[in-house]
Amino acid sequence: MKVGMVASHYPHAAHREEFIARVHQVAEVFRRTPGCLSADYWLSADGEAVISTVQWESEEASAASLAAVMAAPEVDLAFDERESRPREIVRLVSA
Template sequence: MTAGFIAFHYPRPEHFEEFVGRTHKVKEFLQSRAGFLSADIWATTDGDAVITSGRFESEEALGAAFAAARELGPIVGFDEREYKPREIFTVRAR
């Protein structure tokens, strides 16, 4: 069954563009993982949040991709460039 994630990120205004660049690096990384289907990067019109989403062939593929992404270190972790913790939801197709 197809599985995915939706994540809401809250970068500080002065780090917004840098943060968007970081999300593109994560997307490139995820594209190289087994079972990857798609990923998107969105920004709210008020510039308050960046929303990322991705789809994988299975929950196992999603889990393996997330585990491997931890190797990217600060690119995927919360840090001082964000004004509040990100919210990440894993989802499954219905």
């Protein structure tokens, strides 16, 4: 069963470009992991949110992929003062 994740991030305007670069790096790591079907990122039309989407072939692939991202030294996953509010993460399963 395919699974997915949609994450909404809210960087302060002064950190938006840096945050987009950070999300780009995370997407690159996701794409290299076995079972990852897609990893992309978007800017909301109002420019307030950076939205990342990932889709995997299974829950096992998702777990392994997330572990790989957490262990990747080249990515910055920190939630800190660069973001204006907490991230919103929605997990998805195929219907």
